[in-house]
Amino acid sequence: MRQSFYKTISSTAIAAGLAVSGFATSAQAIESCVASLKKQAISAGVKPAVADKMLSGAKYDEKVIRFSTSQPEYKTQIWDYMAFLVDAERIEDGKANLKKHARTLNAVEQRYGVDKHIVLAVWGIESDFGQFRGDFYTPHALANLVCAGKRRQKYFRGELIKTLKIASRGDVPMSDFYGSWAGAFGQTQFMPSTYNSLAVDFDGDGRKDLVNSVPDALASTANFLKNAGWRNSRLWGFEVKVPKGYSGPSGRKKYASMATWTKRGLRNMDGSKFKSKADTALIRPAGANGPAFLVTRNFKALRSYNASTSYGLAIAVLSELVSDGDPIMTPWPTNNPGLSRAQRLELQKLLNKNGFNVGAPDGKVGPATRKGIRAAEAKYGMEVTGRPSWNVYYALGGR
Numbered sequence: 001m002r003q004s005f006y007k008t009i010s011s012t013a014i015a016a017g018l019a020v021s022g023f024a025t026s027a028q029a030i031e032s033c034v035a036s037l038k039k040q041a042i043s044a045g046v047k048p049a050v051a052d053k054m055l056s057g058a059k060y061d062e063k064v065i066r067f068s069t070s071q072p073e074y075k076t077q078i079w080d081y082m083a084f085l086v087d088a089e090r091i092e093d094g095k096a097n098l099k100k101h102a103r104t105l106n107a108v109e110q111r112y113g114v115d116k117h118i119v120l121a122v123w124g125i126e127s128d129f130g131q132f133r134g135d136f137y138t139p140h141a142l143a144n145l146v147c148a149g150k151r152r153q154k155y156f157r158g159e160l161i162k163t164l165k166i167a168s169r170g171d172v173p174m175s176d177f178y179g180s181w182a183g184a185f186g187q188t189q190f191m192p193s194t195y196n197s198l199a200v201d202f203d204g205d206g207r208k209d210l211v212n213s214v215p216d217a218l219a220s221t222a223n224f225l226k227n228a229g230w231r232n233s234r235l236w237g238f239e240v241k242v243p244k245g246y247s248g249p250s251g252r253k254k255y256a257s258m259a260t261w262t263k264r265g266l267r268n269m270d271g272s273k274f275k276s277k278a279d280t281a282l283i284r285p286a287g288a289n290g291p292a293f294l295v296t297r298n299f300k301a302l303r304s305y306n307a308s309t310s311y312g313l314a315i316a317v318l319s320e321l322v323s324d325g326d327p328i329m330t331p332w333p334t335n336n337p338g339l340s341r342a343q344r345l346e347l348q349k350l351l352n353k354n355g356f357n358v359g360a361p362d363g364k365v366g367p368a369t370r371k372g373i374r375a376a377e378a379k380y381g382m383e384v385t386g387r388p389s390w391n392v393y394y395a396l397g398g399r
Helices: 002-007 011-021 027-043 048-055 062-067 078-085 088-100 102-112 116-127 138-147 153-169 192-198 214-227 258-263 297-305 309-322 341-353 367-379 390-395
Strands: 237-241 280-283 292-295
Touching (some): 027 138, 027 153, 048 138, 062 138, 192 214, 237 280, 341 390, 367 390
Antiparallel strands (some): 237 292, 280 292
């Protein structure tokens, strides 16, 4: 679809757009670039009224550009990442939604052959079970990435046009395109190109509405994972014991038989030998002193949703816990663990109470909160990191 779009734009227009996109940070430059994007979208088949309404008012957004160069799943320690993504609140909400949407989840699992607990976990991680869709109006975020971004402008231009075309077809109302800084939208956060290839109308109303239809969102996620290689005939993986001093192979691409892993000294957490015959790979996301897992190619399917081992593990562990499975048994290798969402909210309240003004508490750790944390760490003689950790939380009076 992107190829057909680019064929409709003259080489001069593309060159002009890219020339602006490399350095456009002023309001005037953004406006000029967005005006060009509107014309390009209409030439590509977007309804003029849709292009005008969805792109009007787009302004330079510092957060979009900042987030495009710093993604938490790649920079955050895994124990911090897991602490706020797989917390007690999300687990309880997951169990409640498992019951509430049992009929839909069972039907989705039967149709697509993807474990309903995995589908539920993706929903929980991506939008907190539909409670949070994202802070960004995605057409404006994508326009920023085209007009002021530092990389992949052509890709984001294509995603923007696809977004406008989805709205032109009437699948999703124009006002409902809220999601991530990168342009993903809906309850399970599909990029527009992914939407076009894998979204499904599961509730039968004639529209693929991943924003307002839970059945459409869950079924589309299952369809994505099925196409990514998920097979219900195998687990995602499981935690294992690795012998002390192990120096053998590890890494998510280094598959071996269970018999081979047994010969290498690995065991189930209860010390027993493996019964499964599936090929698996050993991952140690926190290094040799942290938890270890043998993962199947289903874990590769999870990573295809977001190319991060931390993300894949968050989905996998949440899926276990909403179905009353076992938590991770091996402690993370830190004496300063991360905070849950409730604790992060309380941390902000404590920072304000102790004179480190971070603004209205919302549980989201942004620049103001990190600045407050750094000031508190300095006051209490800690290493200054800006990290929302247990040590600073405790020092401020948290329990």
